[in-house]
Amino acid sequence: MEKETARIEGFSDGVFAIAITLLVLDLHAPEIGIVKTSSELLAFLRSEWTTYLAFTLSFFSIFIMWVNHHKIFKQIYSRNTGIMFANGFILFLVSAVSYPTALLARFFDGEASNIAVAVYTGIFVLINISYNLLWFIASHNKKLLRPGITDSAIKKITNNYLYGFPTYLIAFGISFQFPAIALAINMILLIFWAVSSGKIKVAQE
Amino acid sequence: MEKETARIEGFSDGVFAIAITLLVLDLHAPEIGIVKTSSELLAFLRSEWTTYLAFTLSFFSIFIMWVNHHKIFKQIYSRNTGIMFANGFILFLVSAVSYPTALLARFFDGEASNIAVAVYTGIFVLINISYNLLWFIASHNKKLLRPGITDSAIKKITNNYLYGFPTYLIAFGISFQFPAIALAINMILLIFWAVSSGKIKVAQE
């Protein structure tokens, strides 16, 4: 049975690659008028730590989302309109990540950090929903899946994405009061996905 | 018979993927000097609704254009200079979409909204013409098409793109007087394309 999803995967890979590389455009060099001496430049670079943090966090978040995107599409062999648009919804959110990243970079170290972190964790709640939606559509119509996939493999993947949802929701909820903790949860979830993406692989064999 | 259009499709996919991802560059984080507190950031984010509307509308417009681009190229097996340049014209317009998007984002909620919407609906009139042109060139030379394609399948596709033309033209025409209605028509057309792209699929089998 031929895989029908090659073009969707190719296009999606393109969007992931562009979105991850565009993040750097929010690292701005200072104006020459404002920074002149070595110590001024050093001080500027140090003051930009929130920008580096946001850049690094978003880069590896998109990277792991890309890994997971492929893990899911390895199990999907056919496509229908539902899969096309669930995937479009994922790409929409992935391409938008640089906006909350810029908000986080500018406002994490200030009075508005709770709103900045809430928007940032909020987009990952939405992304989690979009991955669950894609997998829900695919797994509820076994004709779309890789022939020979076992029910336990399907369930493992289902659980993997479903368990993420309440955790992202909690991170979102507490960002209004404790933005730093909410961001820390986000980082821990990132490590969880990096590790769990290895575990799903086992399920495929 | 081998398909000759692989490289055109690959290049076009690249342009679509980049154009759709570059849209995010018009979502600007506010300057730290202007926005400081949580309530100021919230107020800023709320005031940006036209930007989010324009971003969302253009993202899914390009996404559906990409789906339709592939639907058409699934039927085209050979290429000539006409197809190369009709396709170049499509890519030119697709890559330009972010400019009317930025105009819409900035001016939809103001005195100049009719001009902003007219330019925005205007580019979709041109894009509709470019798709009609590509299909006209391809379908009037059956040697370029997929072997075994039926006349009724050709006609279905022809009608699908042709019917869009007057509707986009009407949207363009009324944007000068009723920009909000014109934009609403644009959104309805977007849903029509999303649905109809499923219908064309049937015609291919």
Added chain:
Amino acid sequence: MEKETARIEGFSDGVFAIAITLLVLDLHAPEIGIVKTSSELLAFLRSEWTTYLAFTLSFFSIFIMWVNHHKIFKQIYSRNTGIMFANGFILFLVSAVSYPTALLARFFDGEASNIAVAVYTGIFVLINISYNLLWFIASHNKKLLRPGITDSAIKKITNNYLYGFPTYLIAFGISFQFPAIALAINMILLIFWAVSSGKIKVAQE
């Protein structure tokens, strides 16, 4: 004999697709503070004609360069360090095109138009040289070429790129005195390449 150049072509296609799509970033929407009413927006859009001209010219220039890049690589089957770096030089110049484009957009309609046009035509002189260099390296080592390519086919391609050189040089030379004429020559050359790229195709069969 297997073609060894697939990865160079894929990477080059990516750079061409990105360079052509990034051009749009120099189409700037006006600030809301400066433009408010419909007639102000219309007046702004009209005043931007040099930007649209530069965008259109550069888009189709890169598009035709991409077509020609593929025409050449259809004849190249093996690669060596020379081909890698001649191609790298082409990509360097192609990716840089947006800079002279921005200069042309801003200064064509003003006192500095001769310098702007000279830089703009100058980069096309360099690009012509880089294509000649690539083809010189490839065609002087027949082991690198498509097996069975005829000498007359090789010569046709050689002449095609070689004849462009003096014409670009003339356009460059007169831009200092007659920038508008130099730009017009550039446009005529664009049409020449569009047409001639069809002619080379004949040579391949």
Added chain:
Amino acid sequence: MEKETARIEGFSDGVFAIAITLLVLDLHAPEIGIVKTSSELLAFLRSEWTTYLAFTLSFFSIFIMWVNHHKIFKQIYSRNTGIMFANGFILFLVSAVSYPTALLARFFDGEASNIAVAVYTGIFVLINISYNLLWFIASHNKKLLRPGITDSAIKKITNNYLYGFPTYLIAFGISFQFPAIALAINMILLIFWAVSSGKIKVAQE
């Protein structure tokens, strides 16, 4: 034995292509208000030499990194989590190159040139480490490598990247005192990589 790394290579190629093409966004055309006449434009273009230098240096640095990336992945047939994330680390640094490039462009010709060059050479130290890390993970698990690769071929590649490390470190170390010399070392290393990438090729056969 099938190569498992096609998707990693495709995604990486995308990031390299985008990162190399985005560099041009730091070539800014001057404002019309500041530059008006031909001689002012010429003077502006001349004053931008550090920008051109940084652009050229970074373009060919990323280009050669891309060549080397492929050289390494030609030897890797299987992947594990370590390879995924070592590669992710490479892509992270490659996509970030445009930031030190912008710092170099703005500050090389001024009081803060030592810090600008230190950051610029610093990122290449990190990139060298990331390549060594990728190759270390791959070469210490022969099951991941191309079947039939010889120990001497492995060693040649190991040495090639390992020898770069102290040299980049020296360039980094002296940039604080002699930024111009440090940058010159960087350029010489660039030429070394260009030449040595030809030599590794021999090792593959």
